[in-house]
Amino acid sequence: MENIQQDFTIKDLENISGIKAHTIRIWEKRYNLLEPKRTDTNIRYYSHENLQKILNVVLLSKNGYKMAKIAKMADEDMLLKSREVAFGSNTNDDVINDFKLAMFKFDKVLFDKTYKKLLLKKQFKKIVEDVFIPFLNHIGLLWQTDTILPAHEHFVSNLIAQKIHSNTEFIEPIVNKSDKTYVLFLPENEIHDLGLLYLNYELLLKGNKTIYLGQNLPLDNLKSFFDYNENLCFVTSLTVQPYKDKIEDYFNQVEGLLETSNHEFIAIGRRTSLLRTKDYKSNISFFDSITDILKVI
Incomplete structure (x- = not known):
């Protein structure tokens, strides 16, 4: 998989690096910074090496190096200087760049090497908060702009x-005075479970009881929990499903399930903003993100 080649348009470089295409073209002309190839129809395209170079340029530029000085560096010197800056920097730009490169190359070795480097500086919880969440937010942007394939995101x-x-497996159970059990699941046809997985980790870390049901769960399956006398809080995350024209019907069904119980229902995702003006009789609440819900749990 490490030999997979990936070509990039100048728009891809803009989306990945955050540098405007116009600026990249100026750098090409003024400093001969990149050497794009051209298709038979004279359209520029860039190699993986070009992508790595532009990310290193951005890293150095953000850390006080002038473009005129950067442009004079040999490629090997630029790479070494980037590593030196990254090692001494308190920002996470370097590791996020490495994760991007690992994703585009489908390179598990680079991903694991970068992750292990992070573990020398941070606890796992901080890695998620400081690196994985910003990285995944950026992945979402790249996906929206057609810069990456679903295969990249899945990988x-x-x-x-x-x-x-x-x-999660290494969390030692601790006693929590709360008798509440959190039941975590995703709606039918929803497969984006990273946020929910991390919430499950955080809940267990704080000593809560959880039942993790995972992806693609029909809503009526929750009925099987209502025979228990436990204090339940159902938690779901909405990334794609249900669609905008179905989301109100979905929560009407949720309310129908909860109406004869005291159980809670929490939905996470910005799309739930469409429902926050509704007055539900049952105990239903909405949060924009995992970060927001962790502030109150």
Whole structure:
């Protein structure tokens, strides 16, 4: 998989690096910074090496180096200087860049090497908060702008999920006075479970009881929990499903399930803003993000 080649348009470089295409063209002309190839129809395209170089340029530029000085560096010197800056920097730009490169190359070795480097500086919880969440937010932008394929997103998401699973397994149970049990699930046809996996990790870390049901769960399956006398809080995350024209019907069904119980229902996702003006009789609440819900749990 490490030999997979990926070509990039100048728009891709803009989306990935955050540098405007117009600026990249100026750098090409003024400093001969990149050497794009051209298709038979004379359209520029850039190699993986070009992508790595532009990310290193951005890193150095953000850390006080002038473009005129950067442009004079040999490629090997630029790479070494970037590593030196990254090592002494308190920002996470360097590791996020490495994760981007690992994603585009489908390079698990680079991903694991970068993750292990992070573990020398941060606890897992801080890695998620400081690196994985900003990285995944950026992945969402790249996906929206057609810069990456679903295969890229799936590859890196599964690697991050593995890290969450492995860290969850090592949590030592602690006594929590709350009798509440959190039941975590995703709606039908919803597969984006990283946020929910991390919430499960945080809940367990704080001593809560959880039942993790995972992806693609029909709503009526929750009925099986209502025979228990436990204090339940159902938690779901809405990324894609249900669609905008179905979301109100979905929560009407949720209210129908809860109306004869005292159980809670929490929905996470900015799309739930469409429902916050509604007055539900049942105990239903909405949060924009995992970060927001963790502030109150």
